[in-house]
Amino acid sequence: MTTSTTPPAQPAQPSASAVDRSGETPAVHVEGLWKIFGPRADKIMASEDSQLSRKELQEKTGHVVGVRDVSFDVAPGEVFVVMGLSGSGKSTLVRLLTRLIEPTAGVIELFGEDITAMSERDLLETRRRKVSMVFQHFGLLPHRKVVDNIAFGLEVRGEHKGERRNRAQEMIDLVGLSGYENNFPDQLSGGMQQRVGLARALAANPEIMMFDEPFSALDPLIRRDMQIEVIRLHEEVGKTMVFITHDLAEALKLGDRILIMRDGAVVQMGTPDEVVGAPADDYVRDFVSDVPKSHVLTLKWVMRQPNGQELDGPVLQSDQIVRDAARAVLDHHGPCRVVEGDKLVGVVDDQDILRVVVAEDED
Numbered sequence: 001m002t003t004s005t006t007p008p009a010q011p012a013q014p015s016a017s018a019v020d021r022s023g024e025t026p027a028v029h030v031e032g033l034w035k036i037f038g039p040r041a042d043k044i045m046a047s048e049d050s051q052l053s054r055k056e057l058q059e060k061t062g063h064v065v066g067v068r069d070v071s072f073d074v075a076p077g078e079v080f081v082v083m084g085l086s087g088s089g090k091s092t093l094v095r096l097l098t099r100l101i102e103p104t105a106g107v108i109e110l111f112g113e114d115i116t117a118m119s120e121r122d123l124l125e126t127r128r129r130k131v132s133m134v135f136q137h138f139g140l141l142p143h144r145k146v147v148d149n150i151a152f153g154l155e156v157r158g159e160h161k162g163e164r165r166n167r168a169q170e171m172i173d174l175v176g177l178s179g180y181e182n183n184f185p186d187q188l189s190g191g192m193q194q195r196v197g198l199a200r201a202l203a204a205n206p207e208i209m210m211f212d213e214p215f216s217a218l219d220p221l222i223r224r225d226m227q228i229e230v231i232r233l234h235e236e237v238g239k240t241m242v243f244i245t246h247d248l249a250e251a252l253k254l255g256d257r258i259l260i261m262r263d264g265a266v267v268q269m270g271t272p273d274e275v276v277g278a279p280a281d282d283y284v285r286d287f288v289s290d291v292p293k294s295h296v297l298t299l300k301w302v303m304r305q306p307n308g309q310e311l312d313g314p315v316l317q318s319d320q321i322v323r324d325a326a327r328a329v330l331d332h333h334g335p336c337r338v339v340e341g342d343k344l345v346g347v348v349d350d351q352d353i354l355r356v357v358v359a360e361d362e363d
Protein backbone atom coordinates (compact mmCIF):
# COMPACT_ATOMS: atom_id res chain seq x y z
CA MET A 1 0.00 0.00 0.00
CA THR A 2 2.97 2.32 -0.07
CA THR A 3 3.22 2.85 -3.83
CA SER A 4 1.08 5.96 -3.73
CA THR A 5 3.24 7.53 -1.08
CA THR A 6 6.57 7.07 -2.85
CA PRO A 7 7.85 10.46 -4.00
CA PRO A 8 8.09 10.43 -7.77
CA ALA A 9 10.26 13.53 -7.96
CA GLN A 10 13.26 12.62 -5.83
CA PRO A 11 13.13 9.81 -3.30
CA ALA A 12 14.24 11.17 0.03
CA GLN A 13 16.74 8.73 1.42
CA PRO A 14 17.92 8.86 5.02
CA SER A 15 19.53 12.22 5.64
CA ALA A 16 22.71 12.66 7.65
CA SER A 17 20.71 14.33 10.36
CA ALA A 18 17.31 15.87 10.90
CA VAL A 19 19.09 18.53 12.89
CA ASP A 20 21.60 19.71 10.35
CA ARG A 21 24.50 21.20 12.23
CA SER A 22 27.32 20.05 10.03
CA GLY A 23 30.71 20.88 11.41
CA GLU A 24 29.55 20.85 15.02
CA THR A 25 31.00 18.20 17.36
CA PRO A 26 28.30 15.57 17.77
CA ALA A 27 26.83 15.06 21.23
CA VAL A 28 27.26 11.32 20.68
CA HIS A 29 29.54 9.66 18.15
CA VAL A 30 29.43 5.89 17.86
CA GLU A 31 31.41 3.90 15.34
CA GLY A 32 31.66 0.15 14.80
CA LEU A 33 30.31 -0.58 18.26
CA TRP A 34 30.00 -4.23 19.34
CA LYS A 35 28.96 -6.01 22.50
CA ILE A 36 29.27 -9.76 22.69
CA PHE A 37 28.22 -11.27 26.02
CA GLY A 38 30.30 -14.20 27.23
CA PRO A 39 33.74 -15.08 28.62
CA ARG A 40 35.56 -15.28 25.28
CA ALA A 41 34.02 -12.24 23.64
CA ASP A 42 37.37 -10.77 22.53
CA LYS A 43 38.41 -14.00 20.85
CA ILE A 44 35.11 -14.26 19.04
CA MET A 45 35.34 -10.63 17.98
CA ALA A 46 38.70 -11.34 16.34
CA SER A 47 37.46 -14.50 14.60
CA GLU A 48 35.08 -15.19 11.75
CA ASP A 49 32.51 -16.36 14.27
CA SER A 50 31.60 -12.68 14.78
CA GLN A 51 29.97 -12.83 11.35
CA LEU A 52 27.57 -15.59 12.42
CA SER A 53 23.96 -14.62 13.09
CA ARG A 54 23.01 -14.13 16.72
CA LYS A 55 21.28 -17.52 16.79
CA GLU A 56 24.16 -19.37 15.11
CA LEU A 57 26.74 -17.79 17.40
CA GLN A 58 24.74 -18.66 20.47
CA GLU A 59 24.30 -22.26 19.34
CA LYS A 60 27.97 -22.67 18.44
CA THR A 61 29.66 -20.82 21.32
CA GLY A 62 27.06 -19.89 23.95
CA HIS A 63 27.87 -16.21 23.41
CA VAL A 64 25.18 -13.62 22.69
CA VAL A 65 25.54 -10.63 20.38
CA GLY A 66 23.98 -7.70 22.25
CA VAL A 67 25.07 -4.99 19.80
CA ARG A 68 26.49 -5.63 16.33
CA ASP A 69 28.60 -3.09 14.48
CA VAL A 70 26.46 -0.03 15.25
CA SER A 71 27.46 3.46 14.06
CA PHE A 72 25.61 6.77 14.41
CA ASP A 73 25.97 10.41 15.46
CA VAL A 74 23.54 12.40 17.57
CA ALA A 75 23.61 16.17 17.05
CA PRO A 76 23.55 18.50 20.07
CA GLY A 77 19.94 19.24 20.95
CA GLU A 78 18.59 16.33 18.93
CA VAL A 79 16.06 13.82 20.22
CA PHE A 80 17.37 10.45 19.02
CA VAL A 81 15.14 7.46 19.53
CA VAL A 82 16.34 3.84 19.59
CA MET A 83 13.52 1.46 18.78
CA GLY A 84 13.13 -2.29 18.38
CA LEU A 85 11.39 -5.35 19.75
CA SER A 86 12.33 -6.92 23.06
CA GLY A 87 15.85 -8.34 22.89
CA SER A 88 16.90 -6.24 19.90
CA GLY A 89 19.71 -4.59 21.89
CA LYS A 90 18.31 -1.17 22.82
CA SER A 91 19.21 -1.22 26.52
CA THR A 92 22.62 -2.69 25.84
CA LEU A 93 23.33 0.04 23.30
CA VAL A 94 22.35 2.87 25.63
CA ARG A 95 24.27 1.37 28.56
CA LEU A 96 27.35 1.10 26.36
CA LEU A 97 27.27 4.86 25.75
CA THR A 98 28.42 5.53 29.33
CA ARG A 99 30.19 2.19 29.72
CA LEU A 100 27.72 0.87 32.25
CA ILE A 101 28.42 -2.12 30.02
CA GLU A 102 31.95 -2.47 28.62
CA PRO A 103 32.07 -2.58 24.80
CA THR A 104 33.76 -5.48 23.04
CA ALA A 105 34.89 -3.20 20.20
CA GLY A 106 34.24 0.24 18.74
CA VAL A 107 34.42 3.96 19.34
CA ILE A 108 32.17 5.95 21.71
CA GLU A 109 32.56 9.70 22.07
CA LEU A 110 30.41 12.10 24.08
CA PHE A 111 30.92 15.69 22.93
CA GLY A 112 34.25 14.69 21.41
CA GLU A 113 35.53 12.88 24.50
CA ASP A 114 36.59 9.29 23.99
CA ILE A 115 34.64 7.30 26.55
CA THR A 116 36.39 4.00 25.85
CA ALA A 117 39.79 5.42 26.80
CA MET A 118 38.66 7.12 30.03
CA SER A 119 39.93 6.18 33.48
CA GLU A 120 37.33 4.92 35.96
CA ARG A 121 37.53 8.25 37.78
CA ASP A 122 36.93 10.41 34.71
CA LEU A 123 34.17 8.09 33.64
CA LEU A 124 32.41 8.49 36.97
CA GLU A 125 32.76 12.25 36.71
CA THR A 126 31.33 12.22 33.17
CA ARG A 127 28.37 10.11 34.29
CA ARG A 128 27.72 12.47 37.19
CA ARG A 129 28.06 15.76 35.37
CA LYS A 130 27.26 15.19 31.74
CA VAL A 131 24.69 12.42 31.54
CA SER A 132 21.40 11.74 33.32
CA MET A 133 19.38 8.57 33.00
CA VAL A 134 15.63 8.13 33.37
CA PHE A 135 14.51 4.52 33.85
CA GLN A 136 11.22 2.67 33.64
CA HIS A 137 11.36 1.80 37.35
CA PHE A 138 11.89 5.28 38.60
CA GLY A 139 14.66 4.28 41.00
CA LEU A 140 13.55 6.77 43.63
CA LEU A 141 14.82 6.50 47.18
CA PRO A 142 11.74 5.52 49.22
CA HIS A 143 12.79 7.14 52.50
CA ARG A 144 13.59 10.51 50.95
CA LYS A 145 11.08 13.23 50.24
CA VAL A 146 10.47 14.34 46.66
CA VAL A 147 12.71 17.38 47.07
CA ASP A 148 15.56 15.28 48.49
CA ASN A 149 15.23 12.68 45.76
CA ILE A 150 15.56 15.42 43.17
CA ALA A 151 18.54 16.97 44.95
CA PHE A 152 20.28 13.63 45.49
CA GLY A 153 22.59 13.85 42.46
CA LEU A 154 23.66 17.34 43.50
CA GLU A 155 24.40 16.08 47.01
CA VAL A 156 26.60 13.32 45.59
CA ARG A 157 28.38 16.02 43.62
CA GLY A 158 29.09 17.90 46.84
CA GLU A 159 26.94 20.98 46.23
CA HIS A 160 25.81 23.06 49.20
CA LYS A 161 22.46 22.47 50.77
CA GLY A 162 21.03 25.89 49.89
CA GLU A 163 22.00 25.58 46.23
CA ARG A 164 20.66 22.02 46.08
CA ARG A 165 17.34 23.02 47.48
CA ASN A 166 16.98 26.00 45.14
CA ARG A 167 17.81 23.93 42.10
CA ALA A 168 15.50 21.10 43.21
CA GLN A 169 12.65 23.56 43.73
CA GLU A 170 13.20 25.02 40.25
CA MET A 171 12.94 21.52 38.78
CA ILE A 172 9.86 20.72 40.86
CA ASP A 173 8.16 23.79 39.41
CA LEU A 174 9.37 22.91 35.90
CA VAL A 175 7.80 19.44 35.93
CA GLY A 176 4.59 20.59 37.63
CA LEU A 177 5.08 19.03 41.07
CA SER A 178 4.81 22.18 43.15
CA GLY A 179 3.08 21.36 46.43
CA TYR A 180 4.45 17.80 46.55
CA GLU A 181 7.98 18.68 47.70
CA ASN A 182 7.60 17.00 51.05
CA ASN A 183 5.76 13.89 49.96
CA PHE A 184 7.43 10.50 49.89
CA PRO A 185 7.52 8.58 46.58
CA ASP A 186 4.94 5.99 47.63
CA GLN A 187 2.44 8.79 48.20
CA LEU A 188 2.56 9.67 44.50
CA SER A 189 0.97 8.06 41.42
CA GLY A 190 3.19 6.35 38.81
CA GLY A 191 3.03 9.37 36.51
CA MET A 192 4.03 11.71 39.32
CA GLN A 193 6.88 9.44 40.36
CA GLN A 194 8.16 9.58 36.81
CA ARG A 195 7.96 13.37 36.94
CA VAL A 196 10.23 13.16 39.99
CA GLY A 197 12.54 10.99 37.86
CA LEU A 198 12.53 13.65 35.13
CA ALA A 199 13.15 16.46 37.62
CA ARG A 200 16.01 14.51 39.19
CA ALA A 201 17.57 13.94 35.76
CA LEU A 202 17.22 17.63 34.86
CA ALA A 203 18.51 18.89 38.23
CA ALA A 204 22.02 17.81 37.40
CA ASN A 205 21.89 20.02 34.30
CA PRO A 206 23.34 17.24 32.15
CA GLU A 207 24.45 17.65 28.56
CA ILE A 208 22.65 14.47 27.54
CA MET A 209 19.56 12.82 28.96
CA MET A 210 19.08 9.12 28.33
CA PHE A 211 15.69 7.50 28.73
CA ASP A 212 15.30 3.72 28.97
CA GLU A 213 11.63 2.92 28.28
CA PRO A 214 10.62 5.47 30.91
CA PHE A 215 6.89 5.31 30.32
CA SER A 216 6.32 1.61 29.66
CA ALA A 217 4.87 0.98 33.10
CA LEU A 218 2.40 3.87 32.90
CA ASP A 219 -1.16 3.56 31.66
CA PRO A 220 -1.85 4.98 28.19
CA LEU A 221 -3.34 8.34 29.16
CA ILE A 222 -0.58 9.14 31.64
CA ARG A 223 1.92 7.90 29.14
CA ARG A 224 0.60 10.39 26.60
CA ASP A 225 0.83 13.20 29.15
CA MET A 226 4.41 12.27 29.89
CA GLN A 227 5.32 12.23 26.19
CA ILE A 228 3.88 15.73 25.87
CA GLU A 229 5.85 16.67 28.98
CA VAL A 230 9.11 15.44 27.43
CA ILE A 231 8.42 17.42 24.25
CA ARG A 232 7.70 20.52 26.32
CA LEU A 233 10.78 20.06 28.48
CA HIS A 234 12.89 19.54 25.38
CA GLU A 235 11.58 22.78 23.92
CA GLU A 236 12.31 24.55 27.17
CA VAL A 237 15.72 23.17 28.09
CA GLY A 238 16.94 21.99 24.64
CA LYS A 239 18.94 19.03 25.95
CA THR A 240 20.25 16.27 23.73
CA MET A 241 18.07 13.24 24.39
CA VAL A 242 18.59 9.56 23.63
CA PHE A 243 15.30 7.78 24.14
CA ILE A 244 14.67 4.02 24.08
CA THR A 245 11.25 2.64 23.31
CA HIS A 246 9.63 -0.42 21.75
CA ASP A 247 6.61 1.71 20.82
CA LEU A 248 6.71 3.14 17.29
CA ALA A 249 4.01 5.75 17.99
CA GLU A 250 6.16 7.07 20.84
CA ALA A 251 9.25 7.03 18.63
CA LEU A 252 7.48 8.98 15.87
CA LYS A 253 6.08 11.49 18.30
CA LEU A 254 9.35 12.25 20.09
CA GLY A 255 12.18 11.52 17.70
CA ASP A 256 13.99 13.89 15.37
CA ARG A 257 15.50 10.63 14.13
CA ILE A 258 14.84 7.01 14.87
CA LEU A 259 17.30 4.12 14.87
CA ILE A 260 15.56 0.78 14.47
CA MET A 261 17.36 -2.32 15.79
CA ARG A 262 16.95 -6.04 15.27
CA ASP A 263 19.21 -8.76 16.71
CA GLY A 264 21.65 -6.09 17.91
CA ALA A 265 22.13 -4.50 14.48
CA VAL A 266 20.80 -1.32 12.85
CA VAL A 267 17.99 -2.06 10.41
CA GLN A 268 17.19 1.54 9.55
CA MET A 269 18.00 5.03 10.73
CA GLY A 270 16.08 8.08 9.59
CA THR A 271 13.58 10.81 10.32
CA PRO A 272 10.02 9.73 11.15
CA ASP A 273 8.84 10.44 7.61
CA GLU A 274 11.74 8.47 6.12
CA VAL A 275 10.97 5.45 8.27
CA VAL A 276 7.26 5.55 7.45
CA GLY A 277 7.68 6.57 3.79
CA ALA A 278 10.46 4.14 2.90
CA PRO A 279 10.68 1.27 5.39
CA ALA A 280 13.99 -0.56 4.88
CA ASP A 281 12.54 -4.08 5.10
CA ASP A 282 9.56 -6.17 6.21
CA TYR A 283 10.49 -5.82 9.89
CA VAL A 284 10.17 -2.02 9.67
CA ARG A 285 7.21 -2.24 7.27
CA ASP A 286 5.42 -4.31 9.87
CA PHE A 287 6.09 -1.71 12.54
CA VAL A 288 4.82 1.17 10.42
CA SER A 289 1.82 -0.56 8.84
CA ASP A 290 -0.64 0.89 11.38
CA VAL A 291 0.73 4.42 11.35
CA PRO A 292 -1.65 7.06 9.93
CA LYS A 293 0.60 8.18 7.07
CA SER A 294 -0.84 11.68 6.67
CA HIS A 295 0.23 12.42 10.26
CA VAL A 296 3.87 11.61 9.56
CA LEU A 297 4.68 11.95 5.86
CA THR A 298 5.79 15.35 4.63
CA LEU A 299 4.91 16.93 1.30
CA LYS A 300 8.19 15.78 -0.25
CA TRP A 301 6.76 12.24 -0.16
CA VAL A 302 3.63 13.08 -2.13
CA MET A 303 4.65 15.92 -4.45
CA ARG A 304 5.20 15.58 -8.21
CA GLN A 305 7.53 17.33 -10.65
CA PRO A 306 6.10 20.64 -11.89
CA ASN A 307 5.31 20.29 -15.62
CA GLY A 308 5.44 23.89 -16.68
CA GLN A 309 1.83 24.72 -15.79
CA GLU A 310 0.85 28.17 -14.50
CA LEU A 311 1.14 28.07 -10.74
CA ASP A 312 -0.58 30.32 -8.28
CA GLY A 313 -2.11 29.81 -4.87
CA PRO A 314 -0.41 28.66 -1.69
CA VAL A 315 3.31 28.03 -1.42
CA LEU A 316 4.09 25.16 0.93
CA GLN A 317 7.35 23.96 2.46
CA SER A 318 8.40 20.42 1.50
CA ASP A 319 8.87 19.42 5.14
CA GLN A 320 5.30 20.29 6.07
CA ILE A 321 3.27 17.30 7.33
CA VAL A 322 0.61 16.21 4.78
CA ARG A 323 -2.24 16.51 7.25
CA ASP A 324 -1.23 20.06 8.17
CA ALA A 325 -1.08 21.08 4.50
CA ALA A 326 -4.31 19.32 3.48
CA ARG A 327 -6.71 22.19 4.12
CA ALA A 328 -4.70 24.69 2.06
CA VAL A 329 -4.32 22.26 -0.86
CA LEU A 330 -7.94 21.09 -0.89
CA ASP A 331 -9.19 24.70 -0.75
CA HIS A 332 -7.08 25.75 -3.72
CA HIS A 333 -8.54 23.48 -6.48
CA GLY A 334 -5.29 23.24 -8.42
CA PRO A 335 -1.62 22.43 -8.06
CA CYS A 336 0.17 24.19 -5.18
CA ARG A 337 3.87 24.97 -5.21
CA VAL A 338 6.14 23.02 -2.88
CA VAL A 339 9.41 24.72 -2.02
CA GLU A 340 12.60 24.03 -0.10
CA GLY A 341 13.58 27.46 1.16
CA ASP A 342 12.96 29.58 -1.97
CA LYS A 343 13.50 26.79 -4.49
CA LEU A 344 10.52 25.21 -6.25
CA VAL A 345 10.91 21.44 -5.82
CA GLY A 346 7.47 20.12 -6.77
CA VAL A 347 3.73 20.56 -6.93
CA VAL A 348 0.96 18.95 -4.97
CA ASP A 349 -2.79 18.90 -5.60
CA ASP A 350 -5.89 17.50 -3.90
CA GLN A 351 -5.41 14.08 -5.58
CA ASP A 352 -1.92 13.73 -4.09
CA ILE A 353 -3.26 14.50 -0.65
CA LEU A 354 -6.29 12.23 -0.96
CA ARG A 355 -4.15 9.31 -2.14
CA VAL A 356 -2.32 9.32 1.20
CA VAL A 357 -5.49 9.66 3.22
CA VAL A 358 -7.27 6.90 1.27
CA ALA A 359 -4.23 4.59 1.54
CA GLU A 360 -4.29 5.23 5.27
CA ASP A 361 -7.94 4.20 5.49
CA GLU A 362 -7.29 1.06 3.45
CA ASP A 363 -4.33 0.15 5.69
Ligand SMILES: Nc1ncnc2c1ncn2[C@@H]1O[C@H](COP(=O)(O)OP(=O)(O)OP(=O)(O)O)[C@@H](O)[C@H]1O
Pocket residue numbers: 037038064065066084085086087088089090091092093246
Ligand atom coordinates in the same frame (compact mmCIF):
# COMPACT_ATOMS: atom_id res chain seq x y z
N1 LIG B 1 24.37 -9.57 30.79
C1 LIG B 1 23.97 -10.27 29.73
N2 LIG B 1 24.45 -11.52 29.49
C2 LIG B 1 24.08 -12.21 28.41
N3 LIG B 1 23.20 -11.78 27.49
C3 LIG B 1 22.68 -10.55 27.67
C4 LIG B 1 23.02 -9.73 28.79
N4 LIG B 1 22.34 -8.57 28.71
C5 LIG B 1 21.59 -8.64 27.58
N5 LIG B 1 21.80 -9.83 26.95
C6 LIG B 1 21.19 -10.27 25.70
O1 LIG B 1 21.48 -9.30 24.71
C7 LIG B 1 20.34 -9.13 23.85
C8 LIG B 1 19.90 -7.67 23.84
O2 LIG B 1 19.32 -7.36 25.11
P1 LIG B 1 18.77 -5.93 25.49
O3 LIG B 1 18.30 -5.99 26.91
O4 LIG B 1 19.76 -4.90 25.14
O5 LIG B 1 17.53 -5.80 24.51
P2 LIG B 1 16.35 -4.74 24.55
O6 LIG B 1 16.06 -4.41 23.13
O7 LIG B 1 16.68 -3.63 25.45
O8 LIG B 1 15.18 -5.61 25.13
P3 LIG B 1 14.02 -5.21 26.19
O9 LIG B 1 13.13 -4.23 25.48
O10 LIG B 1 13.36 -6.52 26.49
O11 LIG B 1 14.74 -4.62 27.38
C9 LIG B 1 19.28 -10.10 24.34
O12 LIG B 1 19.36 -11.29 23.59
C10 LIG B 1 19.69 -10.36 25.77
O13 LIG B 1 19.27 -11.63 26.18
